[in-house]
Amino acid sequence: MTEFENLIVASIARSTSEVFSTMLDAHVDFDAAAIESRSPEANDGVVSFIGLAGAWAGSGSLACSPAMARRICSQMLMTESLAVDDEVLDAVAELTNMIIGGVKTDLEPSLGPLGLSIPTVVYGRNFRAKGAGITEWIVASFRWEEERLLVKVCLAPAVAAHAHPHAASHPLALEV
């Protein structure tokens, strides 16, 4: 990994740990980091996306099992979540917003102002999501007891004409 990729991994680890500790009163263990450059594998479970835009542009993503999504919601809202409903998806969206928002704040001194989009959450089986023009994701995996959480970020210099820090979007193709 390059120095820049290591900086992003460190930021993801810091932000994820802070958000879990503050909002869920929980501790997550950083497991490993890797670069994912092949076609994305089919997903089962809950996956969220949030766009980043500015002089650099890309996306952030969280992926976890339905059971972990329900547990995130239960601990965040102090309520029992028996199914992956709107409340659970909303909690995962907000967790994504906070974690990737923390990464954005860490990176802004180096990359300049970045805008965040409104998060999108997908729940289902056997789907693939691919960002237009995105070839490499930096993937950090975490363990929360027996459950696994993946936090991914892809960022690349934006075409100058499209750089607008407060109009983040994330063109993602979804294949079911």
Add this chain to the structure above:
Amino acid sequence: MESEILVVDDSAAIRKILQRVLRQTGMSIGAIYEAGDGQEALETLKKRKIDLVLSDINMPKMDGLQLLASVRASPEWRNIPVVMITTEGGETRVAEAVKLGASGYVRKPFTADQIKEKLTGFLEAVLP
């Protein structure tokens, strides 16, 4: 007299957490109203006497900065304290909010103590 608070965030989860955190502060708080975006917040402001607004920045339809600008431009609402609660930790967005007249700023993720510390002064000022 209890203070009436308006919580503005497009995330129902965050609105629920803020409701809980505000109740935990032990401050004298009456009704806590909710709005999912700036437009809904303006509708609530027209109908209720709000003592303090807590607002997210990044929202659809009308964002928190647009809401703040509308509140400060209104002779009726311009003195209501507006505290921004947001993931936007960068200096640019904070500076924009301050320039528009934000009364304070809390970064997500937040603890109950951080919310209490930020709001105590504003609420004491509006209480008799």
